[in-house]
Amino acid sequence: MDSFFGIPWAALIGQLMVGLINGSFYALMSLGLSIIFGLLHVVNFAHGAQYMLGAFVAWGLLEYLGIGYWPALLIAPLVVAAFGLAFERLLLRRLYALDHVYALLLTFGVALLMEGGFRLQFGVSGQPYPNPLSGGLDVGVTFLPLYRVWVILAALAVCLGTWFFIEKTKLGAYLRAANENTPLVRTFGINVPRMLMLTYGLGVGLAGLSGVMAAPIYQVSPLMGSNLIIVVFAVVVIGGMGSILGSIVTGFGLGAIEGLTKLLYPDGAGVVIFVVMILVLAVRPHGLFGRAH
Amino acid sequence: MHFLSPRTNLVLLLLAIAAVAVAPFVAYPLFLMKLMCFALLAASVNLLVGYVGLLSFGHAMFYGAAGYVTAHAVKVWGWDGAAGILAGVGTAAAIGLLTGLLAIRRQGIYFSMITLAFAQLVYFIALRMPFTGGEDGIQDVPRPLVLGLIPLHDGMVLYYFVAALVGLGFWLIHRVVHSPFGQVLRAIRDNEPRAQSLGYRVLRYKLLAFVLSAALAGLAGSLKVLVFQLATLTDVHWATSGEALLICIVGGMHTLLGPVVGSIVIVSMENYLASFAEWVLIIQGAVFVLVVMLFRKGIVGQFYAYLASRRPAA
Secondary structure (H helix, E strand, O other): OOEEOOEEHHHHHHHHHHHHHHHHHHHHHHHHHHHHHHHHOOOOOOHHHHHHHHHHHHHHHHHHHOOOHHHHHHHHHHHHHHHHHHHHHHOHHHHOOOOHHHHHHHHHHHHHHHHHHHHHHHOOOOEOOOOOOOOEEEOOOOEEEHHHHHHHHHHHHHHHHHHHHHHHOHHHHHHHHHHHOHHHHHHOOOOHHHHHHHHHHHHHHHHHHHHHHHOOOOOEOOOHHHHHHHHHHHHHHHHOOOOHHHHHHHHHHHHHHHHHHHHHOHHHOOOHHHHHHHHHHHHOOOOOOOOOO | OOOOOHHHHHHHHHHHHHHHHHHHHHOOHHHHHHHHHHHHHHHHHHHHHHHOOOOOOOHHHHHHHHHHHHHHHHHOOOOOHHHHHHHHHHHHHHHHHHHHHHHOOOOHHHHHHHHHHHHHHHHHHHHHOHHHOHHHOEOOOOOOEEOOOEEOOOHHHHHHHHHHHHHHHHHHHHHHHOOHHHHHHHHHHHOHHHHHHOOOOHHHHHHHHHHHHHHHHHHHHHHHHHHHOOEOHHHHOHHHHHHHHHHHHHHOOOOOOHHHHHHHHHHHHHHHOHHHHHHHHHHHHHHHHHHHHHOOOHHHHHHHHHHHHHOOOO
């Protein structure tokens, strides 16, 4: 049997793979957004730009310092997280007491600044980044590129690790408690402003990590962030920002759906996530995993 | 406006009308018309964010879609200008109704994300549909007769036509904001559960405001197409929605005149910086950050605050 309802297995697995790759980034990005939103009640519009920054830091490390992919996988997220910490400490923190609109507009402004800055420096055409894991796995019906397998597994591991950190560790328990009732947690002597800052750093670091992982697959371009972030917003609306596992399941699931759409109805691939969003909004206005407020 | 007497207001209104009437003899009419279109687009965004508390990140879909429909109706079908504009505004209102039905079910930031996602959907459709011309857009849109007698191909006639319709749009917003309907909208913005408990159908009010705002954004888009004779993907791109928000916040979000002042500032800035096109994003981003951090009330809001602070002394 070399086809499945008339679709060749090789094509099916290939597109599913592409879908899961995209899904890895949807999951990582929406996870970061959920963590930040859960505690800070800020929608980080700069998330896409921070993802782009991660990719550019990895590219710059290789281009100017000769530092390769594996060290960059650690360095770039730290650089992006440091940038996020400074941004939170200097600017974002001052807006928590105000209407959420302002924090949203601030992060949008920062996203424009970053995208504009990189466009000025590097233009809109992408920079290539070499594939650190050439070769592939032969799984009988088709050939899976090794790097892509690595991205999917690494994204899954990071997502589950983050879930474990937030649900099962003491610091994670503080985070969840602060999310539920900030004043109460403060009375226990926990430094909530610092926790907010670290949370923002963590979320932003996840965006940076996604950027490094994306660099060898997509071109490193100033536009990569804004192209991704809008889809990720739709993913977040579909999943709801209530649960971490929800973000992970929705991210990978929608990636797979998108990949299969590319196979069955190529013209629909660009819009299928938005169509799913419309359906979910019509049936479950608070998202698949969201809670009504 | 509450800080000025009715007579001062009337004088200011007459002065404003005189300024609009004289302006094309002083400044470049095309630039002034662009300014007015953006002011109306920003005012439609402001109606939602300033008076209903809904931050839309997707008004480019109404603006752009209305532009495409008007351009197609006028150029390909040879429609009268009035019919072309009505078709554009109607399309925008219909998209507003469809997206609004789903978007207003979620509040706050979800609303912003949903409108942004819908706008991206419209962008993809505009990219793919044959009648929009894809990357080329619809070019060389003729300037038709309106109602068979107003010749828009005359530059001055076009200017006063655009000024009149934009003025009409602003008058409509003024009427809405100062009507009982507008009072209910503000009550919903300030305390939604309370407005609901008083028996108002909150969702219906929000939806109506959303459709109205979409139609006004559509009017701005249709006029823009007749002015520049061009409908392109830029009009439906998220950057246009961002620019409308920027104009709102620079001018002052909770004020009627904010979008006008904001549009004067932002559109002239972009006009003078046209030779540094690659700097536009950076400057827009920097202005966002500066205004949000330092003067959240915007120019008009600061001016009103200044008037209010002088009042007890007077």
